[in-house]
Amino acid sequence: MDKEFFNGMNLAEDISEEDFQYIKDGWEKVQDALSKDEFIDKFNKFKEEYKDASFFSDKDFIDMVVNPFTGEETKGEPVDTFDVGTPKTIAEVEPGRQGFSVIARVMSISNPKLFTSRKGEDGKLANMQIADNTGEVRLVLWTENIKHLKHISEGDIVEISDVDCKDGFRGGKEFSLRPRSLLRTIDETSENYPENIAEFPVYEENIISIADIVPDEKVSIIGRLIRVPTPHSYESNGKKGKVTSLEIQDKTGKIAYTLWNKDVKLINSLDLKEGDIVKILNEQSRERNGEISLSHWDGRILKVEGDYDIPEYEENIIKIGNAQEISDVTLIGIVTKIQDTIQFDRQDGTKGFVKSIEITDETGSIRVTLWGDDTKLKVSKGDILKVMGGNIEYDDYATSGYRVNTNWNTELRVNPEGNEDLAESLNEIASKLGPITIREVQDHEDDGEEVDIIGRLITLNDTQSFQRDDGTTG
Numbered sequence: 348m349d350k351e352f353f354n355g356m357n358l359a360e361d362i363s364e365e366d367f368q369y370i371k372d373g374w375e376k377v378q379d380a381l382s383k384d385e386f387i388d389k390f391n392k393f394k395e396e397y398k399d400a401s402f403f404s405d406k407d408f409i410d411m412v413v414n415p416f417t418g419e420e421t422k423g424e425p426v427d428t429f430d431v432g433t434p435k436t437i438a439e440v441e442p443g444r445q446g447f448s449v450i451a452r453v454m455s456i457s458n459p460k461l462f463t464s465r466k467g468e469d470g471k472l473a474n475m476q477i478a479d480n481t482g483e484v485r486l487v488l489w490t491e492n493i494k495h496l497k498h499i500s501e502g503d504i505v506e507i508s509d510v511d512c513k514d515g516f517r518g519g520k521e522f523s524l525r526p527r528s529l530l531r532t533i534d535e536t537s538e539n540y541p542e543n544i545a546e547f548p549v550y551e552e553n554i555i556s557i558a559d560i561v562p563d564e565k566v567s568i569i570g571r572l573i574r575v576p577t578p579h580s581y582e583s584n585g586k587k588g589k590v591t592s593l594e595i596q597d598k599t600g601k602i603a604y605t606l607w608n609k610d611v612k613l614i615n616s617l618d619l620k621e622g623d624i625v626k627i628l629n630e631q632s633r634e635r636n637g638e639i640s641l642s643h644w645d646g647r648i649l650k651v652e653g654d655y656d657i658p659e660y661e662e663n664i665i666k667i668g669n670a671q672e673i674s675d676v677t678l679i680g681i682v683t684k685i686q687d688t689i690q691f692d693r694q695d696g697t698k699g700f701v702k703s704i705e706i707t708d709e710t711g712s713i714r715v716t717l718w719g720d721d722t723k724l725k726v727s728k729g730d731i732l733k734v735m736g737g738n739i740e741y742d743d744y745a746t747s748g749y750r751v752n753t754n755w756n757t758e759l760r761v762n763p764e765g766n767e768d769l770a771e772s773l774n775e776i777a778s779k780l781g782p783i784t785i786r787e788v789q790d791h792e793d794d795g796e797e798v799d800i801i802g803r804l805i806t807l808n809d810t811q812s813f814q815r816d817d818g819t820t821g
Contacts, residue, residue: 356387357394359405366406373409377416386412396494434539438481440512442520448508449522450539451477452547453501455629458647459493461609474645476629477505477522480546484522485515491526501628502550503532506539552628558599562634566641568602569651570595572623573660574736576758578611579720582697592640592756594736595625597657603640603756604630610643617650622660626651664769668710670739670749678713678751679733679763680706681773683780684797688722706732709772714742714750721753726761728799729777731770733760 350358353370362370374386381389389412394405434448455476462470471493475486486507488495499505509528515521524530533540541547554567574594581588589611592603604627606613613619629646632639664677684705691699702722704715715734717724726732736757742750753759782799813821 352383353387355391357391362405366404369406370409373413376413380416381412434506436481437477437479437484440520440522442512442514444512447510447512448506449477449479449510450504450506450533450541451479452550453499453503453505454478454483454548454550455645456496456499456501456647457645458610458613458643458649459488459496461612476645477507478548479541480543483548484520486510487521487523488530489524489526492524492528492530495530499530499532501552504534504540504544504547505530506533506537554626556599557595557597557602560602560632560639560641562632562639564632565629565646566632567626567628567630567646568595568597568641569624569626569655569657570597570602571657571660572619572621572625573601574756574758575614575619575621576736576756577720578606578614579755581719590755593619594756595627596660603638604648605640605642607643613643613648617648619648619650623650624652624655624657625649665739666710667706667708667713667747670711670713670747670751672739672741672749674738675736675756676739676751677733677735678706678708678737679731679769679773680708680713681776681780682726682728682730682732683707683712683776685726685728704732706734707776708769709776711747713739713747714745716750716752717759718753721757721759724759724761729780731762731773733763734758735760 350367353374356370358367358370374383377386390408393408393411434450435444437449437451440447440449453475457474459471459473462472464470470490472490473488473493473496475488476483477486478484507522507524507528507530509525511523511525512520513523552567554569557568557570560566560568572593573596576591576593578589578591581590588608590605590607591611591614592605593614595602595604619625625648627641627646627648630641631644631646632641634640662677664679665673667678667680670678682704684703686703688700688702691701693699700719700722702717704717704726705712706715707713715732715737734751734753734757737751737753739749740752741748780799782801785800785802788798788800815821
């Protein structure tokens with residue numbers, strides 16, 4: 348019996364001979380009760396169900412298939428009954444208590460977060476806030492428990508077994524699940540439904556308008572995603588991280604929702620894109636420089652469908668010739684100049700990068716200043732660049748008197764889809780950007796105008812130094 352016999356079985360590519368022998372032994376124990384296809388199918392289903400459980404091996408999945416037929420104990424198999432003999436109230440459990448059960452209401456749920464263990468293994472964790480008639484506490488779910496979140500929502504009454512109580516990261520206490528812990532919802536028909544449910548706190552999904560948000564509160568909103576900028580790198584206290592600020596709009600206004608570090612991966616895992624309607628639950632509002640924003644921490648963001656009173660996003664593209672000091676604008680133009688990236692030292696000793704690009708439409712030209720990761724933007728002269736969320740500022744050194752300054756909330760798109768009519772007029776400008784001949788340069792009448800030329804280098808003079816008026820050497 349070789350590996351071909353188990354064709355279709357999702358075995359580890361580097362499975363050892365010892366482990367493969369365990370697979371064969373398992374099959375021999377159940378071959379009178381299961382067909383080979385049933386055996387393989389059960390194995391694959393268990394492996395898929397526990398794909399986030401890093402400590403399970405193929406031998407453990409074989410045990411899950413075989414042991415129900417042999418009566419042996421299975422590692423990691425969740426208990427299928429709730430131990431009604433040991434339910435505790437939240438208030439009576441102290442750090443150090445292990446293996447107890449509790450019944451509570453779910454008050455909040457976080458999006459799963461990614462982490463790397465000390466052993467270098469990737470994992471996930473999520474937090475719940477649960478409450479009963481005696482108090483409220485944080486419940487921590489680990490990689491093996493994340494699958495339970497598919498079936499649980501805020502406001503549900505849940506029964507939880509195999510819980511440990513520990514000292515909390517922020518003081519106080521917190522509950523933590525084990526790999527085998529049971530977590531499931533119950534209702535009035537359930538045997539374990541609490542008789543004193545009327546004494547439990549009531550969950551209220553208090554959705555408010557963006558215009559009604561005040562600083563330093565936990566808030567919940569529903570709005571439309573109107574901007575999903577590319578995450579930016581930053582460095583703080585010697586540590587590097589990622590950050591991005593989504594922009595969300597409802598009928599009363601707009602607000603930034605900031606994701607930090609590994610949470611920026613929520614953009615891909617939730618497939619977030621402009622135009623989506625999202626619900627943000629129990630997130631913290633903050634005020635900085637007179638602007639209120641939301642930060643992602645213990646709350647969560649999820650896409651929703653339904654008939655919500657949220658306006659479609661209407662894009663207002665400003666003509667470059669109409670530039671004036673204004674924040675959060677959208678411009679689109681053809682790239683007519685690209686300057687080299689300049690490196691500089693920040694006050695905290697870290698390195699920064701800045702780069703300028705000029706864009707032009709049929710009404711004029713303006714310089715766009717890029718910072719940090721945006722200086723690596725793959726853009727060429729003649730490309731169409733759309734800048735969303737830039738700030739137009741006065742600039743003494745700019746020909747137009749203004750420049751566009753970008754920031755973490757700015758989204759940059761090269762050769763974007765849509766805006767076909769505008770793109771057609773910009774392409775007419777692009778057709779005039781090509782290099783000119785040296786003869787045409789000599790005949791050029793506009794002093795100071797920048798042009799592109801292509802030619803062969805025939806003379807290269809030595810570099811010479813000179814004294815500037817301010818006494819420095821150039």
